[in-house]
Each structure stands twice: as C-alpha cells, then as structure tokens.
Amino acid sequence: xxxxxxxxxxxxxxxxxxxxxxxxxxxxxxxxxxxxxxxxxxxxxxxxxxxxxxxxxxxxxxxxxxxxxxxxxxxxxxxxxxxxxxxxxxxxxxxxxxxxxxxxxxxxxxxxxxxxxxxxxxxxxxxxxxxxxxxxxxxxxxxxxxxxxxxxxxxxxxxxxxxxxxxxxxxxxxxxxxxxxxxxxxxxxxxxxxxxxxxxxxxxxxxxxxxxxxxxxxxxxxxxxxxxxxxxxxxxxxxxxxxxxxxxxxxxxxxxxxxxxxxxxxxxxxxxxxxxxxxxxxxxxxxxxxxxxxxxxxxxxxxxxxxxxxxxxxxxxxxxxxxxxxxxxxxxxxxxxxxxxxxxxxxxxxxxxxxxxxxxxxxxxxxxxxxxxxxxxxxxxxxxxxxxxxxxxxxxxxxxxxxxxxxxxxxxxxxxxxxxxxxxxxxxxxxxxxxxxxxxxxxxxxxxxxxxxxxxxxx
Numbered sequence: 001x002x003x004x005x006x007x008x009x010x011x012x013x014x015x016x017x018x019x020x021x022x023x024x025x026x027x028x029x030x031x032x033x034x035x036x037x038x039x040x041x042x043x044x045x046x047x048x049x050x051x052x053x054x055x056x057x058x059x060x061x062x063x064x065x066x067x068x069x070x071x072x073x074x075x076x077x078x079x080x081x082x083x084x085x086x087x088x089x090x091x092x093x094x095x096x097x098x099x100x101x102x103x104x105x106x107x108x109x110x111x112x113x114x115x116x117x118x119x120x121x122x123x124x125x126x127x128x129x130x131x132x133x134x135x136x137x138x139x140x141x142x143x144x145x146x147x148x149x150x151x152x153x154x155x156x157x158x159x160x161x162x163x164x165x166x167x168x169x170x171x172x173x174x175x176x177x178x179x180x181x182x183x184x185x186x187x188x189x190x191x192x193x194x195x196x197x198x199x200x201x202x203x204x205x206x207x208x209x210x211x212x213x214x215x216x217x218x219x220x221x222x223x224x225x226x227x228x229x230x231x232x233x234x235x236x237x238x239x240x241x242x243x244x245x246x247x248x249x250x251x252x253x254x255x256x257x258x259x260x261x262x263x264x265x266x267x268x269x270x271x272x273x274x275x276x277x278x279x280x281x282x283x284x285x286x287x288x289x290x291x292x293x294x295x296x297x298x299x300x301x302x303x304x305x306x307x308x309x310x311x312x313x314x315x316x317x318x319x320x321x322x323x324x325x326x327x328x329x330x331x332x333x334x335x336x337x338x339x340x341x342x343x344x345x346x347x348x349x350x351x352x353x354x355x356x357x358x359x360x361x362x363x364x365x366x367x368x369x370x371x372x373x374x375x376x377x378x379x380x381x382x383x384x385x386x387x388x389x390x391x392x393x394x395x396x397x398x399x400x401x402x403x404x405x406x407x408x409x410x411x412x413x414x415x416x417x418x419x420x421x422x423x424x425x426x427x428x429x430x431x432x433x434x435x436x437x438x439x440x441x442x443x444x445x446x447x448x449x450x451x452x453x454x455x456x457x458x459x
Contacts, residue, residue, distance in 0.1 A: 041429025
C-alpha cells in the first residue's frame with residue numbers, strides 16, 4: 001500500500017517497520033531530506049556520497065554507520081544507493097536475515113559477501129566469475145573439518161573440472177544456495193570447526209580479494225560501475241555481544257581493513273562509546289543522529305516535531321488522530337521513527353477495540369504507560385562489554401545528564417554507551433549533546449529521581 005491510510009485498519013500496512021527498499025514505497029513515503037541538516041545537524045548520506053566520489057587510484061571508501069535502532073539507517077542507505085546508482089551497484093545483506101545472528105562466525109560474513117558478489121556479477125554482466133576462484137572459495141569452506149552437502153561437493157567438482165557434465169556455473173549456483181542455507185543456520189556447527197577456520201581467515205581474505213578484483217573488472221567492463229557492500233543490522237539487539245566483539249574487534253582488521261572493496265557496515269553505538277573504542281578498525285564513521293523533540297532547555301522543538309509529522313502524514317491522514325494525539329505519540333517516541341510507527345499501530349488497535357474511528361487520548365494513554373514500563377526495564381540491560389555496570393551507576397548518570405551539573409557526564413564510557421544503546425539517552429546533532437529520552441524522563445520521575453515538575457518528558 002503506497003497511499004496514506006484513510007482508516008485505522010490501513011495503518012497496519014502504512015506504518016510497517018520495514019525500511020523503504022522498494023522504489024515505489026520510497027517515492028511514496030520518504031520525507032525529510034531537506035530537513036536533515038536543520039533537524040539532525042548533518043546529512044550522513046551527503047557525506048557518504050562525497051566519500052564515494054573517489055578516483056580509481058583513491059583508497060576504497062569504507063565507513064561504519066551508527067545511530068540508534070529506528071532512526072532510519074536502512075532507509076537512508078536506500079537513498080544513498082539511489083543517488084550513487086550511476087557509479088555503484090549495491091550488495092545489501094543483513095545479519096538477521098542472511099546469517100545466523102546468534103551463531104555466525106566472522107568468516108561467515110566474508111563467505112556471504114563473496115557468494116552474493118558472484119551471483120550478482122553473473123546476473124548483471126551475464127558473465128561467469130573465474131572458475132578457479134569459485135573453486136577456491138568453495139574449497140575453503142569444504143575442508144576436512146566441515147560436513148558439506150552433495151550440492152557443495154558437486155559445485156567444487158564442476159569448478160575444478162572433475163565433473164564436466166552440464167554447466168559448471170549451474171552447479172556452482174546450487175552450491176551457493178546450499179552454502180547460504182548453512183550460513184543462515186549454523187547452530188549445529190562444531191566449535192572445533194569454527195576454531196580451526198578462524199585460524200585460516202587470511203587465505204580466505206586472499207581468495208575473496210581475488211574474486212573481488214575479477215568481479216570488479218567484469219562489472220566495470222560491462223557498465224563502468226563498481227561494487228558497494230552494505231552490511232546491515234549488526235547493531236541490533238539479538239546479536240550476542242561476543243559475536244559483535246569477534247566481528248568488529250577481534251577480527252575487524254581482516255574483514256574491514258583487508259578486503260579490497262568499498263563497504264558500509266552498521267556498528268553498535270555501545271562500541272563507539274565504550275572502553276574498547278581504540279580496538280575498532282580505523283574506518284571513517286558516520287552518525288545518523290536522533291531527532292530532538294525538545295530543545296536543550298526542554299522547550300518544544302518545532303523543527304523536530306514538524307519533521308516527524310511530515311513523515312507520518314505521508315503515511316496516514318490527519319483525521320485519524322484526535323486533537324494533539326499525534327504530537328503526544330511523537331514526543332513519547334522521541335521522534336524515533338520505528339518506535340513512532342509501533343506506537344501509532346498500537347494506539348490504532350486500542351481505538352479499534354473501542355470501536356472508535358480515531359485515535360484519542362485514552363488510546364494513547366495505554367500506549368505511553370506500556371512503553372514507560374519497557375523503558376524502565378532497559379535500565380537492567382548490559383551488553384558488548386565484559387565490564388558489568390551496576391544499575392545505580394546508570395541511574396546516577398541519567399540524573400547527571402538531566403540536571404547538567406556534571407560536565408563529565410557526557411564523556412564516553414561503558415555507562416554512556418550502554419544507555420545510548422538501550423535508547424535511554426538520545427544524542428543530537430554535530431555538537432553531540434545528550435538528553436534523556438522523554439519516556440526515560442517519566443521513568444526517572446516515577447522512581448523519584450527527578451522532580452514530577454521536570455520538563456522534557458512524555459505526557
């Protein structure tokens with residue numbers, strides 16, 4: 001559905017949490033490009049676009065893209081790919097959709113990238129990647145420690161010339177399909193196999209770089225373009241801390257520094273603000289900042305509110321909301337679009353249960369109360385670092401950030417990293433000023449940590 005919702009039942013479709021990937025949906029629903037600099041301090045897409053305007057002799061463009069879950073990183077990647085489509089072909093993949101997010105190993109990321117690259121090269125150029133390189137890739141996976149399927153065995157035999165019946169590429173495709181299946185469900189893989197393969201990442205990277213060079217040449221000869229890898233959702237909840245540490249810290253240089261290609265990867269905020277920051281590979285970093293619904297002195301931020309309204313109005317008619325109810329939802333969400341869409345959908349369901357045709361105050365009250373409880377529970381979460389931060393330390397940091405009496409409260413450390421990752425704290429524009437999420441203000445009020453009259457909270 002690419003038209004604004006005309007009744008509450010339509011909101012289930014138009015308020016989908018999926019990023020805007022399809023061109024028709026993007027053109028129908030995307031809003032805000034003209035407001036980014038004013039509202040968020042900078043337009044990350046504009047910076048990445050300039051970074052990709054590289055000469056052939058320039059270093060490959062590599063960047064970590066950061067931002068709280070729900071700020072629209074994937075949708076902004078769609079905008080970037082649309083703006084650079086005359087020079088680049090994007091290869092997008094997600095840890096949650098294409099890998100096993102709880103069990104993947106760093107080498108799985110490289111394998112997936114190369115499989116997708118080979119498949120897309122053939123699809124676009126009509127030419128096969130070099131047979132021996134495909135054989136080397138499959139052979140790296142199918143060593144003596146790995147249990148492989150007959151499709152992978154057949155693909156290796158065809159690529160090495162042992163099996164000369166039929167098309168070697170068709171059998172390679174069958175091997176790729178089988179291998180992608182194993183990558184997306186790797187829970188049964190033996191730990192000894194993973195440990196052994198980890199020691200052999202260097203030859204895998206060498207093979208990957210040879211494939212990249214081959215596929216880049218085929219693409220450039222076909223249409224003059226280059227490849228751009230996009231690794232998404234590596235910053236989402238559901239990816240265990242140890243997997244994130246393995247990928248970005250332990251083996252980060254092998255993947256992000258040594259691969260000879262352009263790439264953009266989502267990286268968790270907790271790593272960027274935590275004590276292990278210096279272990280992160282030295283890549284460029286771009287932030288998509290939060291949208292402020294309050295100013296620094298906790299007055300309504302008209303620009304931020306208008307930005308969020310425009311996004312919603314592209315997806316829903318104004319008359320579906322009672323007086324001031326959309327603004328209440330925008331403030332309660334902290335203008336985080338994913339949370340805002342979820343809240344609107346929940347409020348619409350409450351209204352439909354009441355047989356109301358519009359979202360009114362009681363329907364929003366239920367949603368706000370539920371989300372306040374969810375935010376309170378976030379104070380107990382920890383991830384990404386071996387240091388366990390006591391809950392009292394988090395509460396004290398939240399108090400310090402709110403009252404502004406301690407200038408060191410905004411310094412990067414494990415506590416601030418965890419609070420940002422948990423969405424308890426928001427970060428705004430290039431001045432890097434921080435504020436408690438409006439729902440966290442309510443949590444702190446309920447816990448008697450700040451005054452009931454304190455400004456900046458959800459209503």
